[in-house]
Amino acid sequence: MHLLLVDGSGYIFRAFHALPPLSRKSDGLPVGCVQGFCNMLYKLTQDLDGDEPPTHMAVIFDAKGKTFRDDLYPQYKAQRPPAPEELVPQFPLTRSATRAFSIPSIEMEGWEADDIMATYAVMARDKGFKVTIASSDKDLMQLVEPDGSIRLLDTIPRPGQPPLRWIGPDEVFTKFGVTPDKVIDVQALCGDSVDNVPGVPGIGVKTAAELINTYGDLETLLARAEEIKQPARRQKLIENAELARISKTLVTLEQKVPVEIDLDGLVRQPMSPSALFPFLKAMEFASITKRLATLLEANPDDFEPDPELAANKESPVPGAPQKSTTLSVAKAKLAANVVPGSGPARFAAEEHARVKAIPVNYDAYEIVTTPEALERCIAKIVDKGHVAIDTETTGLDPQMADLVGVCLSTEIGEGCYIPVGHAKPGDLLGGGGLVEGQLPIGFVLEALKRVLEDQSILKIGQNVKYDMEVLARYGVAMAPIDDTMLISYALDGPRYNGMDVLADHWLNHKTITYGELAGTGKNQKSFDQLDIPAAARYAAEDADITLRLWHVLKPRLAAENVTTLYETIERPLAPVLARMEARGVMVDRQILARLSGDFAQRAAALEAEAHELAGQSFNLGSPKQLGEILFDKMGLEGGSKTKTGAWSTGADVLEDLALKGVPLARTIVDWRQLTKLKGTYTDALPTYINPRTGRVHTSYQQASVLTGRLSSNEPNLQNIPVRTEDGRKIRTAFIAPPGKVLISADYSQIELRVLAHIANIQALKDAFEEGLDIHAMTASEMFNVPVEGMPSDVRRRAKAINFGIIYGISAFGLANQLGIERGVAGDYIKTYFERFPGIKDYMDAQKARVKADGHVMTIFGRRIQFPNANSGNPSERSFVERASINAPIQGSAADIIRRAMIRMEPELKKAGVEADMLLQVHDELIFEVPEGTEDQAIPVIKQVMESAAEPAVRLTVPIQVDAHAAKNWDEAH
DNA sequence: GCAAGGACGTA
DNA sequence: GTACGTCCTTGCA
Known part of the structure; x- marks a missing residue:
């Protein structure tokens, strides 16, 4: 294998x-490098088809955009001039050329071509391949193997050289004076x-x-x-140790890029005249067309x-100068052509078409009721290396x-349903016993554990956190996982949530709905009451x-x-959340x-008072009745209508009225607050206490x-109350x-800090x-x-403006x-823009972006989509503009705390600190730790939270976390 | 029994 | 002005 x-x-x-000056085709498009590239591909395939011809092949490109190195060291490749103008249109053409030669063309945003090549090279070497990298880039020399299993091949044409x-x-030693492993x-x-x-x-x-x-x-x-003799050299090394370490990171190639195409996908394909000649003829490469025609015994005139x-x-676009029009049309076509045609995109489109065409056949699903059938099912999973799983349970609460039953699918169109808990109809207390013919649950779980806990077998689920939590209660620690819901979320946001x-x-x-299977409303059956064949169809x-x-x-x-977002944030977070949910929090009934x-x-008392003040009895909980009393019966001024034409009675309206001397308004405001706290919190929370764990x-x-x-x-x-005194009493619950304390650690002004970083506002950064x-x-x-x-x-006004921004x-x-x-507010905003000049630019940039792309982005590459960014409705459009300004700020802060949560448990463990992460409230994390250990836990927690953006993003503002410990949440906060 | 609207709790 | 979820009433089936 090669x-x-x-x-x-x-x-x-x-x-x-290196090549002689430009060559252009007849419409003026520069194609010199494309030509050289095609010649090189041709030569390579010719010259290497000697003793050990390559069996696998790929061309790797740098994707546009930043990589982790830019975040680590912003100056990295910063002084590099923009690509020469003649070169730009040739980038997509080299991809087209690669495909014309039937060779996979691979690029991944966030990674340099060198990283991808390193990944494949090491992957192949480990499987006993011989590897040749056609490049003269000295950064790749670190990959060269002393035994010759990985070598570089310089293919740039140079006069007077082979x-x-x-x-x-040997060549590496000549260049660097060390063996390849010391190059970095x-x-x-x-x-x-x-x-x-x-x-x-x-x-x-x-x-x-x-x-070295x-x-x-x-x-x-x-x-x-310290031991170095030369004083200057010694001094430099000591002073710049950190710079050296950063440099090493910059030059070290990543060998674990999450490549999507495995080695099998790189098997060499024969050149196809129908792919090759249309391209070569379009490029007007006469001599290489001729050579390849001879080689392939094909007639180019057929294409x-x-x-x-x-x-x-043909006729150019009217009104534009002919030459540039032709060129830009060609470029536009290229741009449109390249995206769906490039390797990964084409593969995705082809997979979609393939899978969509396979019909669902409910008769193909199998019900597993014997140990032998279960073994067959498990053997299939082990053989395949991945499996889709869905667990069926008696309810929707994974802690209850x-x-x-468990259903497993290794091949599209197939599914094995293993019933373990279907019950006979019983009285209210159950007691009907299990339906006969099911394998014992312990036996099934013991067997499945082998695959569900096997690190080499990927378990795929939809909302897999649910299945993980249920299985964890049965002693099964499912890993590793993939989650279609999270993949979809990383790609498209919450737009298509839900498997249906x-x-x-x-x-x-259209999938079977649970309602169709089990009825709706209060007569809905729980899953254990369903008959097994029907349940199997649904589950499978x-x-x-x-x-x-x-x-x-x-x-x-x-x-x-979107691979990086999914792999570094979404996928690893799911098990963390599963554990947090399973831990719960203690609430004092x-x-x-x-x-x-x-x-x-x-x-x-307030209700009686309100009736008194209104001069009649009415339902205080009804905004409709209240509005009629205030504005129709009492004839008060200052009423406004909601969009449905009802009187508006929101807290702001009532607050206004109260200030104007309407005592009823104050009474209603107070009553609403108390009933809200009672209904939503003091009454509702105890009903969520899990009888098994005693926690929420x-x-x-x-x-x-x-x-x-x-x-x-x-x-x-x-949304546990915190703003009012009565509200905070709820937090004390x-x-x-006993023997533990809560720690609350919250980011200070995280969104304003993120804004200062993204919009690059020096005055804000200095203040932080x-x-x-602030x-x-x-x-x-x-x-x-x-x-x-x-x-x-x-200060209050300035705070409102900061939030407004x-x-x-x-x-x-x-x-x-x-x-x-309004005018005064407008003046405030104007002043703000003058004092913090970058803000306006940031806002305009986001608005332009969302209109052009339909999405904006967080600093970690999360896309937030706004499909109606160019809506004809002006208020809808303004809404999208505001949301597109807010989304990168709120979203980047959200990404940061997600990263902190992912890193938290291993870091606590590494520090030898026992601390359970229980809750997340957007910018706050709540932990439970043994009493007396809070002083060890807090520094670790703070450190993880404050450095959570790194190394992916080096923020240009400090991040600050405040943390306190106490016996209850109110005091810890 | 269900959906929509209003109101209000949080960051 | 951003982002959510829950409770209650209302109106319709």
């Missing part, structure tokens, strides 16, 4: 400088002026090699730097030039529901559809550059009961918020069990750097008031919030 990797991007750049020049260990250590020291890798100032290749050969490696050298790429000799919607949208298939369909969706959606990750009584009494287990929705935040429901523990009160600083800038002795109202400010909204004139 893998040939071609450094496509490297070739283009080097060829551009066309192909091998680079093995040398590069870390000597740096690279072309790529702007800093290295250690004053140390060149020779010195670097000498040092003396000390062995970089870390040893840095550790023993027409590819109309998408050919010189356009009992397992009824996904199946309908992507597979054009779910597993089958999940597998189909995985085949359709997973390739889109690479094609649409007594406290809530006492509060409930208190609130009830006070609400009743919320459920986190990982894939339902547009911006990337989590949401919490049943119960929502992300969230407690740590100096640890100032709202007071804003007020001082805006209103020319010193921070010392600032009136609280001035984050929300995509409008004069209307700000005026509303502050109770001031």
